[in-house]
Amino acid sequence: MMMKMVLRRILIGIGTLWVVSVLVFIGTSILPGDVAQIILGQSATPETLAALRAELGMDRPWFVRYFDWLGNLVTGDLGTSKAGGASISSLIAGRLGNTMFLAGIVAAISIPISVALGLLAAMYPGTWLDRIVTFATLSLISVPEFFIATFMVLILAVQLHWLPAIAYLSGNESGWQLARALAMPVITLVIVVSAQMIRMTRAGILNVMNSPYIEMAILKGVPRRRIILRHALFNAIGPIVNVIALNLAYLVSGVVIVETIFAYPGLAKLMIDGVQTRDLPLVQACAIIFCATYVVLILIADIASILSNPRLRQPK
Amino acid sequence: MSKRVDPKFNPALTSYNDLSQKDKELVEDAIRTGYSRRSVLKLLAATGVTLATAQNLLSTGGSAMAATPKKGGSLIMSSNLHGPDDQLDPALFTSTIDYTRGRATYNSLTQLGNDLAPQPELATEFLPNDDASEWTFKIRQGVKFHDGSTLTADDVVYSMRRHQGEASKSVIKSIMATVKEWKKTGEYEVKAILESPNADLPVLLGLFQSKIIKVDSDGGGNGTGPFKMDSFEPGVKSVHSRNADYxxxxxxxxxxxxxxxxxxxxxxxxLLSGDVQLATQIDPKAIRQVESTDGVSLSSIPAGLYMGICALKNASPGENDDFVKGLQYIQDRERIVSKILKGHGTVGNDQPIMSAHGADFCSELPQREYDPDKAKFHFKKAGISSAELYAAPVVAGVVDACLLAQANCAKIGFDLQVKRVPTDGYWGAVWMKEPLNTVTWNMRPTANSQLAIQFAPGAAWNDTFWNNDRMGELLKTSLSELDPAKRHAMYCEMQTLVHENSGMVIPAHVNILDGINDKVKGMPTVPLGQLGGCEWPEFAWLDA
Known part of the structure; x- marks a missing residue:
């Protein structure tokens, strides 16, 4: 039963990815201008355009190119960057590593903090602790990340010179230098993702706290702490894990603003560069990776919900 | 214009003023070349400057390069754009970051000084025949590529031929079409046989793309330049270390x-926090911030880069000469320079040549001023009362300048609609297609190439579709004119033709703005690109 459910989810995931691949391909094929035009820019002439287009194989109809591309994708060949001529796998590999590294650090810091603060706020609703947490998270959710990032750069880098303004990795820095370089992007992202996770943890648990069995437990005289950790948390885990999964996916695909402001060579920034140079294979590969990340993380979250809540194992 | 740097300051030679024995030889070498060039190139206006530069160097005190460069240290330069299309193939260079890497890694036959006069680099001498229809280049001996192989005429001929032929994808293919054939005439001698006389060929050989690479390669970072390439990641960064065998x-x-x-x-x-020492393209909004911060300075170099409006001469309303005149008179040039460009620009005169182009600039041509009455008169005479202008932010301030023109047009009852479009895809979809559009052109190293690329009859990028036979004739004949006075008269006539008859509106030239850490010294000021025409790698030094 369980396996069947998981298998179904995986199949749905693959289906989603396929739909996305079609959308991505169509979307990138109908963008105004073409790679040859963008590469040559102001200095394009009809002859150079024709020569470059032919070299890039752009004279073939789009559906032929789509199935070519899909076939290569399934076999793990992401193609060659039209702009630089480098293989896309090699372009992406390093960037994906950087992005995962940043996301990993942020996740390792933000998830424990968020769940702990969310639980604390839920344990003592209405107290000064809960109010502070609620006020702080609401404020931080409302402030866009580029504001937080730019503000921190102005204070910590430009005025105080404590931290570097950009997360510029030279590749051979010591642990301390690395920590300094990454400090500001990590702090920015931790603030951005934690606020939401704290709110959802608190809300999820308080929601469960209204159910009849919690009332029963309260009437039995079980201490509030024990009710939350023992009874409420496991029933609230589904929504919490989903929020965590969404935020992790955001850390992989949505950090473009933070990557841009700190000039961090991550995957999202590579995709933006790809869009600017109309490097379609690169944009397509990035889009598919981002989509796959979402699908996989949501899949994990779903499975976690199913595991934590036996009722979900029975299809209605 | 008074801000223009000393035209005699010559980056190619700045590091030799302490005149060790080795340096002396090099300076003498430069002088020798100067003299030998003079004997043949007395025709060329630029020669006097070149000679003066060289002599200036010998009289050690009087030059602009007073401080002795210090050795050592490292710096980080940040350009404004990069991506997976970053190149190591000089023929395909299109951006500041490519140019800078090229300048660090490779050499050219000639090197352009701050006054744009060509200096010897890999060519120790470059001599034309009597009518400049053939040029002979003596190649420097004992020059080593980073892989240890020796530079010979084969490498030079191979590198130059890559810009020629049907299949060439070179960015400067059209410019280099002036050469019919590159011939090896000796182990260290190369001859260029031209399609038609071209006295400016040595200047073209100092361009960003005219780099010398190893025969049968596509560059790949193996050059003869002052830095060896340690690593190169497109869209991330490159690391270079000093070439000890330079x-x-x-x-x-x-x-x-x-x-x-x-x-x-x-x-x-x-830049402000000291994480990078050189930053290109300072946003006009950040000028005050850079100027008011200790330890960093703004470098503002007058250059030929300009903002313009193209009125297509083969379409309404640009085909009407009075309409174009009206659009030219409504440009409040002084205000554009002082307010929109915050003083970091030069007033334009509806033709692309300006003081940074040197002797070919026609300063006699009267400046067109802001004159709403004349504009009103010409619009009325044209019988046109509204027009639609496509404006994309292709260069700093151009959209604001269009909006200023719109406001000034409204005052005289002309309806100039400014349609704002993104730069994304602009060059393919709008430029040379919509009857009124914004344009920018980078500065070209010679007045001839600057004019020819846009105003030669039938040129691929004749972006106002203005075809003038006299212009075409002058563009050709001026290239073989060796008498400075006659040459200047020809260039003046061309600038007047464009100023009076083309569909081009050029309200202002935009300075090159970069941010430089005060510790960095010895920056050249070649006006052909960011950070001294990207010439800095060999000459910059750190004053710790």
């Missing part, structure tokens, strides 16, 4: 890193 004194810095921070705010922040 054929002349060479770089002062031990290592450089070249990267880009695309976000303008982040780029300025990185």
């Amino acid at each position: 054929w002349r004194e060479g770089a002062n810095l031990d290592a450089i890193e070249i990267t880009a921070i695309t976000d303008p705010v982040a780029r300025v922040n990185a």
Whole structure:
């Protein structure tokens, strides 16, 4: 039963990815201008355009190119960057590593903090602790990340010179230098993702706290702490894990603003560069990776919900 | 214009003023070349300057390069754009970051000084025949590529031929079409046989793309330049270390890193916090911030880069000469320079040549002023009362200048609609298609190439579709004119033709704005690109 459910989810995931691949391909094929035009820019002439287009194989109809591309994708060949001529796998590999590294650090810091603060706020609703947490998270959710990032750069880098303004990795820095370089992007992202996770943890648990069995437990005289950790948390885990999964996916695909402001060579920034140079294979590969990340993380979250809540194992 | 730097300051030779024995030889070498060129190139207006530069160097005191460069240290330069299309193939260079890497890694036959006069680099001498229809280049001996192989005429001929032929994808293919054939005439001698006389060929050989690479390669970072390439990641960065076997004194810095921070705010922040020492393209909004911060300075170099409006001469309303006149008179040029460009620009005169182009600039041509009455008169005479202008932010301030023109047009009852479009896809979809559109052109190294690329009859990028036979004739004949006075008269006539008859409106030239850490000294000011025409790697030094 369980396996069947998981298998179904995986199949749905693959289906989603396929739909996305079609959308991505169509979307990138109908963008105004073409790679040859963008590469040559102001200095394009009809002859150079024709020569470059032919070299890039752009004279073939789009559906032929789509199935070519899909076939290569399934076999793990992401193609060659039209702009630089480098293989896309090699372009992406390093960037994906950087992005995962940043996301990993942020996740390792933000998830424990968020769940702990969310639980604390839920344990003592209405107290000064809960109010502070609620006020702080609401404020931080409302402030866009580029504001937080730019503000921190102005204070910590430009005025105080404590931290570097950009997360510029030279590749051979010591642990301390690395920590300094990454400090500001990590702090920015931790603030951005934690606020939401704290709110959802608190809300999820308080929601469960209204159910009849919690009332029963309260009437039995079980201490509030024990009710939350023992009874409420496991029933609230589904929504919490989903929020965590969404935020992790955001850390992989949505950090473009933070990557841009700190000039961090991550995957999202590579995709933006790809869009600017109309490097379609690169944009397509990035889009598919981002989509796959979402699908996989949501899949994990779903499975976690199913595991934590036996009722979900029975299809209605 | 008074801000223009001393035209005699010559980056190619700045590091030799302490005149060690080795340096002396190099300077003498330069002088020798200057003299030998003079004997043949007395026709060329630029020669006097070149000679003066060389002599200036010998009289050690009087030159602009007073401070002795210090050796050592490293710096990080941040350009404004990079991506997976970053190149090591000089023929395909299109961006500042490519040019800078090229300048660090490779050499050219000639090197352009701050006054744009060509200096010897890999060519120790370059001599034309009597009518400049053939040029002979003596190749420097004992020059080594980074892989240890020796530079010969084969490498030069191979590198130059890559810009020629049907299949060539070279960015300067059309410019280099002036050469019919490159011939090896000796182990260290190369001859260029031209389609038609061209006295400016040595200047073209100092362009960003005219780099000399190893025969049968596509560059790949193996050059003869002052820095060896340690690593190169497109869209991330490159690391270069000093080439100890360089054929002349060479770089002062031990290592450089070249990267880009695309976000303008982040780029300025990185400069202000000292994380990078050189930052290109300072956003006009950040000028005050850079100027008011200790330890960093704004470098503002008058250059030929301009903002313009193209009125297509083969379409309404640009085909009407009075309409174009009206549009030219409504440009409040002084205000555009002082308010929109915050003083970092030069007033334009509806033709692309300006003082940075040197002797070919026609300063006699009267400046067209802001004159709403004349504009009103010409619009009325044209019988046109509204027009639609496509404006994309292709260069700093151009959209604001269009909006200013719109406001001034409204005052005289003319309805100039400014349609704002993104730069994304602009060059393919709008430029040379919509009857009124914004344009920018980078500065070209010679007045001839600057004029020819846009105003030669039938030129591929004749972006106002203005075809004037006299213009075409002058563009050709001026190239073989060796008498400075006659040459100047020809260039003046061409600038007057464009100023009076073409569909081009050029309200202002835009200075090159960069941010430089005060510790960095010895920056050249070649006006052909960011950070001294990207010439800095060999000459910059750190004053710790």
